[in-house]
Structures are given as C-alpha cells and as structure tokens.
Amino acid sequence: MSQLDPSHLQYDKRQYGHDHDWFQWSMMGQRPALVWPDHKPLAVWINVSLQHFPLNQKGQPFKPPFGMTMPYPDLRHFSLRDYGNRVGIYRFLKFFETNQIPVTYAVNGRLTQYSPQLIKRISQTDCEIVAHGWDMDHQHTSELTREQESESIVRTLSALRAATGKQINGWLSPARHQSWNTLSLLAEHGLTYCMDWVNDDLPYPVTLDTGSLTMLPLNAEIEDSFVMGSNLHSEDEWADQVTDAIDFLLREAQSTNAGRMLGISLHPWLTGQPHRIALAERVLNHLLARQDQIWLTTANQIVQAFNTQQT
Template sequence: MSLPGHGRYDYVPITERADYSWPGGARLAVYIGLNLEHFAFGEGLGAELAPGGPQPDILNYAWRDYGNRVGAFRMLEMFDALRLPASVLANSAMYDYAPQLMAAWRARGDEVVGHGRTNAERQSTLSEADERTLIADATAAITAAEGTPPQGWLSPWIAESRVTPDLLHEAGYTYTLNWCMDDQPVWMRTRSGRILSIPYPQEANDIPAIVARKDGAAQFADTLIDTFDEMLEQSRAQPLVMGIALHPYLVGQPHRLRQLRRALTHIAAPRPEVWITRAGEISRYCHDQPEGLIP
C-alpha cells in the first residue's frame, strides 16, 4: 500500500544520524518564538478566550489586543531581566498598528521572523499567485522596517499550501518553522533548492496548551520545565533544539506571566550544555556545516 506523501524530506530515525554539537560544545539549543500578531476587527480568524458570538466579537478581539498593549511590554521587561534573546514572529501589520512595540523589541537586537501579514487570514487557502503576494508583502514590510530581509518564516496558523516551502525558498527564506516533526533541524527539498526546517513546538506552545487543552498557568510552566529537563538529558546522545512558543495575549496576562517567569528562570540558568539563542542563529550554524551532517 502506498500512501500519498509530501516528498520534502526522508525518514531518518534520530538514533541513526551523525553526531555534532552546537557552538561551544553545547548539546541543547533553546530559542523563544515570541508571536506578535494583529487581527482584523469584526471579521477573519482569531484565537478565542471564550466562544465568540456574532461579529464584531468584542470580547475576543479586545483580549487579543491586550497582548500588544500590555502583555508584550511586560514580557519584554522579563526577557531583559533574564537576559533572554527572542525570535520575534511578527505579522507585518504590526508595523502600522503597534510601531512602538516593534521598535522596543528591535532595540534589544532581536531577530524578526516573517509571520504573514495578519493572523486574521490563512495562506493555505490562497492561490499560488496570491500566496506569493502574501509572502512578498510581509517580507517587504519587515525589510523596510528592519533594514534586512527576514530569513525565517512561520505561517499564520502554521497553515501551508502544497507549494509553501517552494515559495519561501524562492522568496529568499533560508529556514521555516512550520514543521514540528523533529527535535533537530532537517533539510527540506523544494523545487529550486533546499530550505532548513527548525523545530517549532506544538506542545511547549501556549496556544495548544492553554487555548486547546485548557492547561492552567502553573501546568504550562511545568510543561516548559519538564520539556527542558528531559531534552537536556536526551541531548547527551544527540544535539537537540527546544523551541518555546509564546503569545503575549496569553502568557502576558499577570497570573500566567508569574508562572512563565518561574519556568524561564529555570531554563535561563547558565549551563555549559545549553545554548540559549535565536532561531536565525541556529539556521546560520546549520548552513555552515558540511554536507550530510544535518539530515
């Protein structure tokens, strides 16, 4: 029986791969993906605190907007205190809507990763031409504001069409965060070359945990700590990547922020085996390695 496949990468068990280390001999690379998102008012997609009623859905729109007005600034203060870098996964609409917020994260020297135009839309439902335009629009806005084009991409809602990796490579992107199939970076084939897949979490991620599974603040913090501690042990055998996916309208809420601080304080404690970094630095390191080392 032959099932339809994607042809993007081969099956290679993690126990049968070449060994290597991260810079300085570290074994576990950790990055934080901070999602800064803007949503349409009265239409389109959006995460929900409670089941939404007819549009305009004031409750959920305002709850999400709290993240840009308050939560993200509280998180910035915490990241500064813990000296944590961030990969800022930004809707390009954020530059017009919340320029002070984008400037605040830019001032830290953080990387901006393409995250579509707005999370009120999915690129997977578009034609190839329209999807190409979406990617071009987001890329142009980030490039104009940051002075350099983004190297990484996370699709809104992690929604891909059958040609998304091809379009990203053709637009100059060197890595994608869309695929969660591994704990190591993996090369993916496109129709014009290859693009690196860097692990992006769907478990150490506040949306599935808090919105979908209804985990409490302390439970989500424990998930991050347990994931980190277990992966640190596992990394003795293979170099691994732990991503942490955060949304300010969720974990920027006061009761969740306090628990998140507990988890990140544990993760940020200096350890020679741990490389706390940004997704783009992981990508650059992998691109510099000899052919065949990265699966």
C-alpha cells in the first residue's frame, strides 16, 4: 500500500478562519456593534435593477440568468424584459415618489443608449445610481484579460455618469459574477463598494492593493427573481419571505443591541406586473409602517455610516 506524499497535506493558506486574504474572518457577535442614525436597529435599502438583455445574446461563457432561452429571435422573453423598462418601472416610481422612499437603482450602462428617456426620468429623482455592468450578456469572468475587463468597467461608468450627472460609487455585476480582477479594478476606477457577495448581514471591508472597497451584501435569497423566477414560489410567498426577513432582523438587532442591514432587490419586469405590483407595495408598506425602527435609505448612505464607525 503506497503512502500519501506529505506534500499533499501542506497548504500555505491553512490558518484559523478563512484560507484567503480578501477580508478578515469574524463572528458577527464579536464585531463592534454598528449604530445607525437615530439609533434605529435596522438599515434597509431598496435596490431596483434596470437591465438590458440583448436579443442577440452571445451567452458566453454562460447564458445570463433570465436572459433569452429560445432560438433567435426570442421575442417573447426579450419583450417581457423590456416591459419592465417601459411599463413596470413607472408603477414603482409612482409609489416611491408618493411615499418619499429613497431608492438605489442598479443600471446597465447599455440602457443609456437603449432607454435614454428612462435614464433621464430616474435621474430627475433624488436617487442613487449603481453601475450594473454594460448589459446582462457582458459577464465579468476570468476569460477576460484585465485590460478587457477594465475597458468594460470604464465604458459603463462613463456612460452612466454622463447620462445621469450623478457620482457613481457602487457596483453590482451582471449575474453577480466576477473575475479574479473585478474587485481590484472597481477600486482602481474609483468605486467604493460592491454588492455582489451575499455572505453577511452587515457591510465589511475588502483588502485590495488598488484602494479601499466595502462589500455591501445584497440578499439574494429573497430577491424577487430568485424566489419567483428560480424557486418558482408564488407572489404571496415572496412577499411573506421578505416581510419575515424584515421582522426577524429587526428583532435580532433589538435583542443584541447591534445594528443589522437588509437589501431588498426588485426587478420591474417581474414585480412591476399588474398582477404582482400589489405584493411589492405590500412589502414597501410593511417597511413604511416601521420607520420609527427602520432606517430606510440608499446603499451609499449605509456604506458611509459603516465606514465612519471603522477604526
């Protein structure tokens, strides 16, 4: 019987906690308690994704989630996605503005060309714009060279900044997919936070050699597209899951006397439909009824409040 070579048991990243240097390992209960403005226990931001799915998608190295699925031209799915940017988003806007809800929009750069009237409309509101990549078929993967990925990020940021007149601080990758270079490139190009990873209920700093970056986890498990589009749950079940998450995190924050955070992700092509908009409003009204305990704000404001408490 042959013996295993000792080299197979040697691993230079073997250590307590993580086996990487991206961020420090820590238990949530061992971290300094976060304090949100007015000592509210729970910080919540509404993230609305405004996306462009190309009709002639290449689907390389993988098809974008919720992209075209039928042989070209897949007009059925293309027009459904387009519905969100033509109709569904305006139902959201009406509710947001009537109730003075701060909103964070994650926007594909391609929409500045494809839907300039929509970009102009949201830019007139007191919202935050997050870069969401060029379009949903331009994934950031390790098949790209660093230069190619850098060019895609710069093109996206330039288009959004020129079209909206707003400073872009945050990033959400298409399909939340990254290469090994993505985070360092985001910091290199002046972005301060990223929402791709979903491994926490609080922000945390990421260690990079190109600058500072904060990870702001955007919950994927209660995202409307994940619950209804992937898990095939009903609209009512989605609304129940989101309100359950709100109530649980609020109780947890109160019992531990330490702030908690939740991002609620919406897609107008899905929850902006006439048979679903009432459920989206139910979730939002659940938040509004608890504003004495919930800090309803934008993603960037949460990052700033977090960073001011770091030593």
